[in-house]
Amino acid sequence: MIAAEVQDLRAYYTTTTSTVQRTVHAVDDVSLQIREGEVYGIAGESGCGKTTLLKVLLGMVSPPLKVVSGSVRYRVADGSIDVLKLSEQELRSIRWSVVSYIPQGSMHVLNPVRKIRDTFADFIAAHRPDWVARRDEHVREYLAELGLPDSVLGAYPHQLSGGMRQRVTIALATILAPSLVLADEPTTALDVVVQRGVIQLLQDIRQRTNSTLVLVTHDMGVHANLADRVLVLYAGQVMEEAETTELFESPLHPYTQYLIRSLPKFADRAERVSIPGHPPALDNPPTGCRFHPRCPYVMDICRSVVPPLIETRSDHRVACHLVNPPNG
């Protein structure tokens, strides 16, 4: 069963200074399906369009971001919702209870001048007025289920460690038991041991509620631990998508191979393979395959022809002329 589906999506930022109009092709022809109950990972270096894709998945589209074409649908019990056609009010009515969001840099989203208890109280008053009478019990029960101490309720955000603050933010974003949770770099900026706790928490929440989790991170190690399938984005486009074990065992795209090779390995002191160069500026992306200026296997055709995204095996899609030679 499909939980959400993105079709032929193009979402651009358009900014105008006095003389120049600049269009950033942040998400450029992306199609994907997120299946019910899975952890769907979205990978790619900084600036590849991960956050932009999540924003559109949430229907959070406002200038300078614009959806140029394509659609986003959620599956619900009685059919599907066309997310990009919903009004602000309709979006508000499904946010947090049906689809929820843990924003990038979310360790800083908690209101610094409110105790955690008051932040939960404000949230429940706004989204579940029917809970207000038993509000404190609901919150305490939920924190206990997630293994968080209820002493956090009396604290201000700055009194908590980074890892605890992140876990409280995740608790807040999931207390209404949404069926789809979108998490943007939830472990970035945490040290490895704390990261493990946050990964475990996300795993526990998903298993308890059977929810679907979309996990955005540039950290391939986190994908290896948590994701069922992984989508690799580069410069606003899909390079590869596969079931996680398959992706790590037989990555087909040179970009995916680089991302995996740059992972630290246990007891391996060799220097990490870094990817030469940077993702391109997306106001003027490279022609042909967007990865071609950095690809060690670049061929002539890669400079001019965009490789089609092709399913090479069941559940494994890749866009690369090496894998699908045009005359092969």
Ligand SMILES: Nc1ncnc2c1ncn2[C@@H]1O[C@H](COP(=O)(O)OP(=O)(O)OP(=O)(O)O)[C@@H](O)[C@H]1O
């Ligand atoms: N408000 C904005 N106005 C103009 N361009 C933007 C805006 N926000 C993002 N961009 C551009 O869109 C592209 C994609 O950005 P996005 O934030 O989606 O990438 P990302 O993969 O989430 O990166 P990171 O890993 O750094 O979070 C980048 O080129 C970025 O500079």
Ligand SMILES: [Mg+2]
């Ligand atoms: Mg981002």
